[in-house]
Amino acid sequence: MKTRYSAYYALPYLFWIVLFVIAPLGLLLVQSFNNIGGHWTLANYQTYFKSGTYLRMTFNSLWFSFLVTMVTLIIAYPAAYIMTKLKHAQFWLMLIILPTWINLLLKAYAFIGLFAQDGSVNQFLTLIGIGPQQIMFTNVAFMIVAAYIELPFMMMPIFNALRELDPSLINAARDLGANSRQTFMKVIFPYSLSGVRAGVQAVFIPTLSLFMLTRLIGGNRVITLGTAIEEHFLVTQNWGMGSTIGIILIIAMFLTMYLTRERKGRGKQHAK
Amino acid sequence: MQSERFKAPWLKLYLALVFILMYLPIAYLIIYSFNRGATMTAFTGFSWQHYLDMFNDLRLMQILVNTLIIALLSALLATIIGTFGALLIYQMKRTGIKNIFLSLNNILLVSPDVIIGASFLILFTMVGFQLGFGSVLMAHIAFSIPIVVLMVLPRFHDMDTTLIDAAYDLGANRWQVLSRVILPYAWPGILAGFFMAITYSLDDFAVTFFVTGNGFSTLSVEIYSRARQGVDLSINALSALLFVLSLMLVVVYYFIATGVATRSSKKAGHGQLKVVDPQ
Amino acid sequence: MKKLIGLIVVVMLTVGGLFAINSWLTQAQHPQTGTKQVTKARTLTIYNWGDYIDPALLKEFTKETGYQVDYETFDSNEAMFTKIKQGGTRYDLAVPSEYMVAKMRRAGMLEPLDKDKLTGLQNYDAHFMDRDFDPQNRYSLPYFWGTLGVVYNDKMVAPGEIKTWNDLFKPAYRQNIMLIDSARDIMGMALASSGHSMNTTDQPTLAAAEGKLATLMPNVKAIVADEIKTYMIQDEAALAVDYSGDAAEMVANNKHLHYVLPTGISNLWLDNLVMPKTVRNKTAAYAFINFMSEPEHAAQNAEYVGYATPNMAAKARLPKATRTNSAWYPKQAALDDLEVYQDLGSAMTQRYNDYFLEFKMTNQ
Numbered sequence: 001m002k003t004r005y006s007a008y009y010a011l012p013y014l015f016w017i018v019l020f021v022i023a024p025l026g027l028l029l030v031q032s033f034n035n036i037g038g039h040w041t042l043a044n045y046q047t048y049f050k051s052g053t054y055l056r057m058t059f060n061s062l063w064f065s066f067l068v069t070m071v072t073l074i075i076a077y078p079a080a081y082i083m084t085k086l087k088h089a090q091f092w093l094m095l096i097i098l099p100t101w102i103n104l105l106l107k108a109y110a111f112i113g114l115f116a117q118d119g120s121v122n123q124f125l126t127l128i129g130i131g132p133q134q135i136m137f138t139n140v141a142f143m144i145v146a147a148y149i150e151l152p153f154m155m156m157p158i159f160n161a162l163r164e165l166d167p168s169l170i171n172a173a174r175d176l177g178a179n180s181r182q183t184f185m186k187v188i189f190p191y192s193l194s195g196v197r198a199g200v201q202a203v204f205i206p207t208l209s210l211f212m213l214t215r216l217i218g219g220n221r222v223i224t225l226g227t228a229i230e231e232h233f234l235v236t237q238n239w240g241m242g243s244t245i246g247i248i249l250i251i252a253m254f255l256t257m258y259l260t261r262e263r264k265g266r267g268k269q270h271a272k
Numbered sequence: 273m274q275s276e277r278f279k280a281p282w283l284k285l286y287l288a289l290v291f292i293l294m295y296l297p298i299a300y301l302i303i304y305s306f307n308r309g310a311t312m313t314a315f316t317g318f319s320w321q322h323y324l325d326m327f328n329d330l331r332l333m334q335i336l337v338n339t340l341i342i343a344l345l346s347a348l349l350a351t352i353i354g355t356f357g358a359l360l361i362y363q364m365k366r367t368g369i370k371n372i373f374l375s376l377n378n379i380l381l382v383s384p385d386v387i388i389g390a391s392f393l394i395l396f397t398m399v400g401f402q403l404g405f406g407s408v409l410m411a412h413i414a415f416s417i418p419i420v421v422l423m424v425l426p427r428f429h430d431m432d433t434t435l436i437d438a439a440y441d442l443g444a445n446r447w448q449v450l451s452r453v454i455l456p457y458a459w460p461g462i463l464a465g466f467f468m469a470i471t472y473s474l475d476d477f478a479v480t481f482f483v484t485g486n487g488f489s490t491l492s493v494e495i496y497s498r499a500r501q502g503v504d505l506s507i508n509a510l511s512a513l514l515f516v517l518s519l520m521l522v523v524v525y526y527f528i529a530t531g532v533a534t535r536s537s538k539k540a541g542h543g544q545l546k547v548v549d550p551q
Numbered sequence: 552m553k554k555l556i557g558l559i560v561v562v563m564l565t566v567g568g569l570f571a572i573n574s575w576l577t578q579a580q581h582p583q584t585g586t587k588q589v590t591k592a593r594t595l596t597i598y599n600w601g602d603y604i605d606p607a608l609l610k611e612f613t614k615e616t617g618y619q620v621d622y623e624t625f626d627s628n629e630a631m632f633t634k635i636k637q638g639g640t641r642y643d644l645a646v647p648s649e650y651m652v653a654k655m656r657r658a659g660m661l662e663p664l665d666k667d668k669l670t671g672l673q674n675y676d677a678h679f680m681d682r683d684f685d686p687q688n689r690y691s692l693p694y695f696w697g698t699l700g701v702v703y704n705d706k707m708v709a710p711g712e713i714k715t716w717n718d719l720f721k722p723a724y725r726q727n728i729m730l731i732d733s734a735r736d737i738m739g740m741a742l743a744s745s746g747h748s749m750n751t752t753d754q755p756t757l758a759a760a761e762g763k764l765a766t767l768m769p770n771v772k773a774i775v776a777d778e779i780k781t782y783m784i785q786d787e788a789a790l791a792v793d794y795s796g797d798a799a800e801m802v803a804n805n806k807h808l809h810y811v812l813p814t815g816i817s818n819l820w821l822d823n824l825v826m827p828k829t830v831r832n833k834t835a836a837y838a839f840i841n842f843m844s845e846p847e848h849a850a851q852n853a854e855y856v857g858y859a860t861p862n863m864a865a866k867a868r869l870p871k872a873t874r875t876n877s878a879w880y881p882k883q884a885a886l887d888d889l890e891v892y893q894d895l896g897s898a899m900t901q902r903y904n905d906y907f908l909e910f911k912m913t914n915q
Contacts (some may be wrong), residue, residue: 009450013357013417020414021376024391031394053909079290082283090530094522099294101474101518102301103492105499106511110297112778113304113312116785120300134726136787137773151294201382209384212477219773220732220911226384228908230478233390236734236904237629246387253382254375313785334576341569348562397637459554466558485640487596487623497601497626503781
């Protein structure tokens with residue numbers, strides 16, 4: 001097609017990119033080379049790579065994000081699949097989105113109430129004879145709440161990908177004698193992969209930097225990169241180290257996007 | 273199809289379970305908004321007290337109004353800026369530049385809120401911008417633009433280019449093509465972008481926390497500072513009210529949207545919320 | 552396009568309506584204020600911790616002096632520092648803790664107090680005046696004070712079981728202690744438990760303190776900030792290491808909770824009224840400081856907030872049970888053991904933070 005528009009429509013957008021993306025990114029990069037006295041130094045990066053603490057923290061974050069992503073994927077995929085079969089599918093999707101409008105802190109407080117020593121979950125456990133358990137401040141509790149918060153962001157893209165699947169493809173597969181399992185493995189799943197990828201990105205990356213939940217639900221027994229950034233920026237005011245971890249996170253995010261990118265050639269070819 | 277219908281009750285049961293789990297904490301919040309007591313652990317009896325407290329708390333009401341103003345205004349401006357940004361990216365011919373722009377676009381989407389907030393604060397400090405309504409609005413517009421672009425861009429890519437060429441051949445000028453062909457086609461994406469932007473704005477805590485000042489506050493920042501003093505059930509009451517209102521909005525919107533869709537079948541995509549692959 | 556314009560119109564109309572409601576709400580909250588001109592000269596903006604003043608006192612102040620009070624809150628010294636430093640704010644008074652007073656003073660963010668304009672200075676207890684963080688109280692006046700100690704729940708811990716910091720290390724308290732999320736306080740507690748100063752800068756001593764702290768980890772249930780109050784009130788843990796201020800709130804909300812100040816070294820903290828450089832209405836600021844120095848008002852405030860007042864004359868007006876309670880108002884001997892945090896400089900502060908972070912990462 002011929003390009004017949006000039007970029008002036010998009011002037012505010014370019015302005016935004018310069019002012020709110022490039023400038024902050026530059027500031028962050030400059031900060032990461034500053035020590036607490038404001039001098040140029042590589043010390044922050046040295047601290048990061050030398051002290052086992054930060055590397056362990058990075059590993060923790062990656063591991064927890066991975067687990068949360070897996071849990072949400074396992075729950076979300078079948079649910080999204082079933083939803084596409086429902087009559088008012090769009091309506092149900094909106095009901096999935098709706099909980100995200102409730103403030104995260106409030107949801108966390110609801111979980112605190114549910115998980116407390118004499119909370120509803122423990123009352124239930126007592127009722128069925130298991131007896132009260134320590135739920136708060138455990139890794140499991142943190143994972144459950146994080147998965148809960150992120151679930152809609154996994155469901156939405158998978159649902160959309162499945163929705164766009166052409167029903168005639170499935171019918172064709174059936175006509176060619178494929179059974180349900182084969183149809184799913186050979187047709188439905190490969191086509192929905194773009195949604196899975198988007199979902200993985202939408203869950204994995206934010207989970208790396210969750211910070212309120214680690215304290216409220218995890219009792220700071222779970223420390224992620226997000227917690228460390230929050231502390232460096234808000235509490236210890238070591239903006240240099242905070243920015244360094246920020247840069248590491250941004251690299252991690254690009255890496256995630258690169259690893260989950262759509263590979264040209266295989267798989268994508270037939271998807272329009 | 274036989275086997276699928278056979279499995280249907282089990283599948284539906286699974287879905288129902290997922291929905292129950294999703295709404296359990298919310299139901300919990302709402303139930304305790306009617307608690308006579310002041311905590312979220314023991315339900316001591318039914319009372320409207322927290323709702324009365326909420327309506328009598330003028331500061332809370334004002335913060336609610338502020339939050340809505342910020343959400344609507346920032347979503348609208350972000351939608352306009354983002355739509356034209358998406359148009360710009362769509363028109364780029366060199367894939368290299370296009371990818372650079374897409375990456376720049378996505379940075380804010382995936383950066384931790386704390387970093388966004390802190391870097392915006394440094395930015396506002398450097399240019400000497402006063403903290404308050406203006407800075408919060410700017411920040412919200414800033415972090416909502418990328419999601420709008422991501423919602424709108426796929427619609428442009430799906431668009432049949434022969435349609436545009438045909439319009440030009442029929443003598444339409446640039447503005448006419450934009451307003452009569454391109455924007456109407458992208459409308460579902462634009463609307464989805466607008467709603468996502470509202471969601472982002474309502475949900476944000478960390479960025480606002482950094483860039484607010486001079487007495488301006490939004491709901492999530494207020495909830496945060498109140499929650500530090502212990503649970504405040506009038507916040508539950510407010511959330512319950514907002515939740516019921518948005519639920520009603522969703523139901524009404526959905527039935528209007530499907531009503532429109534059945535009347536003109538070619539707009540079947542209307543009201544569809546799409547999240548796309550950021551790559 | 553029509554739809555887009557439709558959307559713009561609908562949103563703008565809604566926003567317009569919301570703005571109208573907003574200004575109505577502003578009116579309803581400050582009924583007396585007239586035009587903007589008057590507002591600025593007659594308004595006092597206070598930046599204080601959340602729920603840290605009796606609202607009735609603010610009303611009385613307005614009635615007495617005619618100044619309208621804008622009361623804004625922050626939830627950490629650091630957040631307050633960042634906001635004031637940013638410059639886009641106009642606070643007349645703020646209430647930083649002692650180490651933050653020193654930091655703000657060095658950053659040139661504070662306006663010296665003119666002693667000639669202050670009344671009621673004789674009401675203050677000399678013990679809380681002229682401290683290292685602000686010699687001769689050039690920039691600040693104490694507002695409330697308190698200690699770092701232990702809250703226990705008598706359902707799980709017998710009274711008298713906790714006497715010193717070292718008692719927390721008993722295996723009986725496995726998974727039952729909550730710590731306040733603050734490097735200086737928890738590292739300080741570890742130092743104090745071995746008899747070292749809470750202002751230690753000696754490297755090996757600090758490393759040893761972190762090593763000792765790591766042995767506390769099996770007993771630690773969670774390391775949290777203000778939520779610690781909610782959790783303790785809900786009987787979530789038997790013990791908590793926290794400030795007396797938080798403790799006062801917990802004790803008021805759960806009759807099984809009690810506060811003890813361990814014998815030996817602990818921390819004495821002070822929150823102080825200061826005038827940041829952003830001050831616009833000095834006259835009103837002095838009027839407010841003087842208003843709060845009056846014993847009657849300071850006592851009323853102390854009863855409302857539940858913290859210990861540095862105002863002797865005000866203390867004398869408090870109920871006997873309060874003012875003789877050694878948990879809130881320790882005897883002079885205990886008071887002499889307390890240390891005020893010194894500003895150790897950013898490098899040393901960082902070292903405390905690093906050790907604390909290492910402690911948090913123990914046995915993961």
